Amino acid sequence: xxxxxFGFAHFLQQLDPLxxxxxxxxxxxxxxxxxxxxxxxxxxxxxxxxxxxxxxxxLATPGFAEPRPPPPGARVEAALLAVVREARDLADAGxxxxxxxxxxxxxxxxxxxxxxxxxVVRERxxxxxxxxxxxxxxxxxxxTVWGIYHALLRIAGxxxxxxxxxxxxxxxxxxxxxxxxxxxxxxxxAHNLVQRSNRTLLAHWEDFAATLLLRATAxxxxxxxxxxxxxxxxxxxx
Numbered sequence: 001x002x003x004x005x006f007g008f009a010h011f012l013q014q015l016d017p018l019x020x021x022x023x024x025x026x027x028x029x030x031x032x033x034x035x036x037x038x039x040x041x042x043x044x045x046x047x048x049x050x051x052x053x054x055x056x057x058x059l060a061t062p063g064f065a066e067p068r069p070p071p072p073g074a075r076v077e078a079a080l081l082a083v084v085r086e087a088r089d090l091a092d093a094g095x096x097x098x099x100x101x102x103x104x105x106x107x108x109x110x111x112x113x114x115x116x117x118x119x120v121v122r123e124r125x126x127x128x129x130x131x132x133x134x135x136x137x138x139x140x141x142x143x144t145v146w147g148i149y150h151a152l153l154r155i156a157g158x159x160x161x162x163x164x165x166x167x168x169x170x171x172x173x174x175x176x177x178x179x180x181x182x183x184x185x186x187x188x189x190a191h192n193l194v195q196r197s198n199r200t201l202l203a204h205w206e207d208f209a210a211t212l213l214l215r216a217t218a219x220x221x222x223x224x225x226x227x228x229x230x231x232x233x234x235x236x237x238x
Contacts, residue, residue, distance in 0.1 A: 014172065016150065022143040022176065029132045030183040036125045037190040044197070047073025051201070054078065055208045064088060064216070076118040076205055083110040084212045104217045111209040118205060122198045129191035133184050140180015147173030 015023065050073030057067035058077065064085045070078035087107050148170055 018146055019143055022139050026139055026179055026183050033129055033132045033187045050074045051077050079114045080111055080209050084216045107213050107216055115205055119202055129187045132187035133191055136180045136184035140177040143176030144173050
């Protein structure tokens with residue numbers, strides 16, 4: 001009886017075209033997911049806190065003037081501030097907003113549009129992570145089933161049905177399932193982390209937009225930052 005050393009190298013040698021396709025797809029999904037997540041994490045570290053600091057400086061600056069050139073991490077805050085500043089400039093120039101529901105309605109629409117655009121941008125890459133997390137285990141399972149099928153055919157051809165003859169080929173086939181899970185599990189963690197970060201940022205942007213709306217439309221300084229204004233923005237967004 002010829003002894004065969006089973007292992008990952010032998011597993012690769014026994015792959016057929018379908019197995020190589022599945023292995024290649026898993027590799028591409030893993031590479032794309034890790035690349036996106038590492039770039040996202042690096043950009044997050046570089047721009048961390050910039051938006052919050054810019055918002056504080058903007059609220060402390062009279063007349064809705066831009067306190068300084070916005071850093072890369074404060075582009076959304078700068079866009080929200082620009083909407084309010086443009087509307088106030090038009091109002092000061094004699095522009096009437098009655099046909100559009102008044103200045104508050106005009107500002108609410110403009111701020112809501114900027115928030116929706118920012119949310120769409122922040123969702124980029126989530127589809128890749130969700131697709132990887134959902135499909136990688138099934139691709140691995142398909143590779144395992146296909147590998148077990150071919151292993152059983154080889155065992156039947158040799159006529160050996162003992163445990164030693166069956167365990168090695170089937171154990172190798174299970175490697176595809178392990179590879180699929182190793183691709184999917186990090187993608188799940190990355191998806192949840194990015195989604196939570198997006199929710200936190202969106203809440204910050206909505207708070208900032210609500211404060212800007214209140215200050216731009218209130219006839220006098222108001223102490224409360226306005227839960228009503230924030231709920232108005234959410235209702236406009238559906």
